[in-house]
Amino acid sequence: MKVNNTKKAISLKKVSFEFFPPNDKKMEKMMWRSIEKLSPLDPSFVSVTYTHDEIVRQRTHQAVKKLTNSTSLCVAPHLTCVGATKEAINSIAKDYWNQGIRHIVALRGDQPINRKTNEQSTYSFASELVESLKKIADFDISVAAYPEIHPESKTRETDIDNLKRKIDAGASRAITQFFFGTDVFLYFRDRCAKKGIDVPIIPGILPITKFPQLKNFAKKCGATIPKWIEDRFIGLDSDAKTRELVAANIAIEQAKELEKEGVDEFHFYTLNRAELVYAICHSLNIREIK
Numbered sequence: 469m470k471v472n473n474t475k476k477a478i479s480l481k482k483v484s485f486e487f488f489p490p491n492d493k494k495m496e497k498m499m500w501r502s503i504e505k506l507s508p509l510d511p512s513f514v515s516v517t518y519t520h521d522e523i524v525r526q527r528t529h530q531a532v533k534k535l536t537n538s539t540s541l542c543v544a545p546h547l548t549c550v551g552a553t554k555e556a557i558n559s560i561a562k563d564y565w566n567q568g569i570r571h572i573v574a575l576r577g578d579q580p581i582n583r584k585t586n587e588q589s590t591y592s593f594a595s596e597l598v599e600s601l602k603k604i605a606d607f608d609i610s611v612a613a614y615p616e617i618h619p620e621s622k623t624r625e626t627d628i629d630n631l632k633r634k635i636d637a638g639a640s641r642a643i644t645q646f647f648f649g650t651d652v653f654l655y656f657r658d659r660c661a662k663k664g665i666d667v668p669i670i671p672g673i674l675p676i677t678k679f680p681q682l683k684n685f686a687k688k689c690g691a692t693i694p695k696w697i698e699d700r701f702i703g704l705d706s707d708a709k710t711r712e713l714v715a716a717n718i719a720i721e722q723a724k725e726l727e728k729e730g731v732d733e734f735h736f737y738t739l740n741r742a743e744l745v746y747a748i749c750h751s752l753n754i755r756e757i758k
């Protein structure tokens with residue numbers, strides 16, 4: 469496996485990449501090819517998603533272990549707390565610390581359907597998880613933020629209050645849910661600043677690979693897809709090549725607009741694919757030194 473991130477990328481901007489744990493050999497190859505391609509861009513960290521599903525949890529642990537043992541990347545496992553006891557979560561965190569992992573993306577996660585856990589024995593919210601992780605060890609902690617508010621939050625105010633709780637509990641940065649309107653992000657960033665949230669708010673960029681899949685994601689997490697984006701994909705259902713070009717154009721436009729507004733840190737939801745993300749980074753002058 470050739471994973472080289474010993475060279476420094478030539479940029480003052482920072483990037484981080486999210487991967488999901490692969491579920492078969494083909495997906496595993498794809499993830500590792502993507503890691504090889506993106507590692508020379510010197511990411512601040514690479515994160516690996518997690519879930520309440522036990523089988524997927526094991527895959528996350530395996531991917532995290534392999535990444536930690538075979539690369540020099542800073543690996544940041546996601547850790548969700550729903551559907552598991554405090555003891556189980558604490559034990560995972562201790563294992564991670566003993567493996568040398570210092571950065572965790574701490575999340576509540578979505579409640580599994582048809583599974584009830586005793587609320588007394590679980591962390592109910594990410595802020596509780598952050599507080600507890602900080603007691604276990606001095607982890608560097610990232611948390612989730614929602615420029616278009618979390619679907620369960622009643623108001624923007626309570627949503628930002630929750631983010632503030634997570635930061636006050638010890639998180640050192642927030643990574644946003646994906647969004648498409650630059651104004652949506654800027655308004656959110658301003659509101660965070662007004663609340664006294666002074667850690668980096670890193671935009672989460674989701675390059676569009678499959679439009680129907682995007683619509684599904686957006687529906688679940690409450691993100692808005694502007695009509696102009698929908699329009700650009702009309703008639704391209706069976707034209708993957710053009711879809712890819714259009715998607716690259718949209719993501720580059722978005723990243724360049726954010727850059728103009730002073731954003732110098734980007735988190736990419738790679739979906740384990742490197743090409744689009746690499747092209748966007750290239751356009752932002754985040755390049756490997758040859």
Ligand SMILES: Cc1cc2nc3c(=O)[nH]c(=O)nc-3n(C[C@H](O)[C@H](O)[C@H](O)COP(=O)(O)OP(=O)(O)OC[C@H]3O[C@@H](n4cnc5c(N)ncnc54)[C@H](O)[C@@H]3O)c2cc1C
Binds near residue numbers: 620644
């Ligand atoms: C960058 C990023 C990465 C993600 N990675 C994953 C992943 O790997 N796996 C996964 O399953 N999901 C992931 N998610 C999705 C996330 O788990 C869901 O959005 C989940 O519903 C909320 O998680 P949270 O950590 O934001 O929760 P929280 O911050 O706990 O907030 C959840 C809701 O509870 C409310 N709330 C918080 N505290 C209180 C309180 N004391 N009283 C009343 N209400 C309260 C909040 O306002 C909010 O509406 C990710 C999201 C992002 C943005």
